Amino acid sequence: MTEMRRYDVIVIGGAAAGLSGATALARSRRSVLVVDGGQPRNAPSDGVHNYLGHDGLPPALLLARGREEFIGYGGEIRTGAVSSVTRLPDDGFAVALGDGSVVEAARILVATGVADELPDVAGLAGRWGVDVLHCPYCHGWEMRDRAIGVLATMPLAVHQAMLWRQLSKDVIVFSHTQPGLDLGGLDVEVVDGLVTAVETRDGHLSGVRLADGGTVARDVLVVSPVMHARAGFLSGLGLEPEIQEMDGHVIGTQIPAGPTGATGVPGVWAAGNVANLMETVVGAAAAGVRAAVAINADLAMSGR
Template identity: 60%
Template structure:
């Protein structure tokens, strides 16, 4: 593995979450010089525990990342705090990665694992309880609130779908109509599943001893609940990729936008940009931690194969000249 003393690396990984670290670990073990540039703002930072990751169920997200960083550096990979603001193609090949502090590094290949931002509905108090008792994924949190009063906020086209999902974990699931117009078919589906519809716009949260106790409704009423389910807008942190010319794809449900992502090959993470791969939530918004890590590994394998092809081609050219 090169020591990257000239500030050049085989691969620069943008983002130090599960996808980025898994990719970096795989590349470091493949004897590649790897630099991870991490802004230190993982999507799941508000959550105290993560679930569904075999062998790590209930583990701290921060603990998982700390262990991952130690593993990457243990194989010679390098991790630097910072924010990548742009990347430019070099005439001689590769990319020049520009950071917010003005520093630059060179990369033969780029793996973007910047994740996404969860944009929450405009209800006061949601952000402070996000990942605690304001939730969105039943596979991440359903078990923890099973059989408790769960309220689903109807703020977009996913509301009825979410209510049907959460009803599986708790028969005490209600749907708060809030600002989303429900059709007659929606109401029929909800009634068939035993999901009560509570009319009225939600104006705030009721918190008792640092635990969600309910929501307030326009007109002064309240609805008690122990968990509030929302559908965030998944907005990809795509600045580096769009700056290189890769457009953002709008995600839709029933013709309504629910977020953005960047396109990549689902098997390899390769984007339409030569030498650039993407992994994790920036390209697959619904992946949980385990899935994001798997994306990072697949992308790393593809990147190493691509580098070997390039090195083999150059070796053959040099061999022919020497004959």
């Protein structure tokens, strides 16, 4: 099945960055289609934080409100995955969806976020976003004064320990795959040895199990996921994610983009975590709007 509808802009990804950009474009009377796979990264979280006026709002409710606003300005949403994006002879783009349909657009905004590759520790993935966490700004206040563990899989664990130590006096670093960490005099206990599993009790994280069979009681475990840009569908345009490092360790991949989200492929912009691994929800929303402003201006200058 081929659908020849031509939009001004197709936004791939319908979370904070995508919906914010799409809404700004729709308010400029652009025809906009959002294609969303329905897998927002922050879905397991109880609430969105550091987003002025929306603090504590459940992620699903934030997106539901955003969708309603976008549709109210004439926008369209389709649920599904994008399999490929190709350039058309007139410099527009054909976007192939997983159901076999194809839609076209003059411009593309990619806001598909990242997929988190978690440490290989039994039981950890099931607690991700609940009491296995990574961001003190997203979750720290809610976990204040609790028993916090930091799982060291890269030197970034030292930085994490410093930040989480501001929120609780009970912080332990598990050296795991980073023995000999230098905590620089930080008043934090270090437990050596590999971590093999996390344990739960009554639906909550209760402890961390070590390879020697010992268990250390913890309420929260902080980890460093490797964040991979969800952007394989862009390979046909020659647009590939680039590896990002910190202190010589790979922390993830992202699509290279400029301040407005413009990529190296004319007509394609990227916003949110897919182009900036460290972006928070409010930052992703702002990036989506910045990209939308640039896209609208580009369309206007091209006579559209």
